Amino acid sequence: MFHTYVLTAVKRPDGKGPKAVDVDRATFLMDEDLKQQSLAWADQNWPTIKKVGGSSLAQVFWDYYCQRHYEKFGESFTPQVDPHWDT
16 A cells, blocks of 8 residues: 655654655545545646645645635644644
């Protein structure tokens, strides 16, 4: 099985660098509508983002989803801000 990791907004529990999260595991917690919107947005905008140095399609999707999640629910997406999520 392959895993796709993205960087989150918090440091690892040991404090050494940003925490990486397996996107595939985190998607099970995502709001389905926001997930679909974020996938569509990332796919549509990836060519432009890649030209200006975007890190990966998965990271673009993650960042966009996390921002939309905060806007919709008024709180951060747990895997984005909890350094102990999935450890």
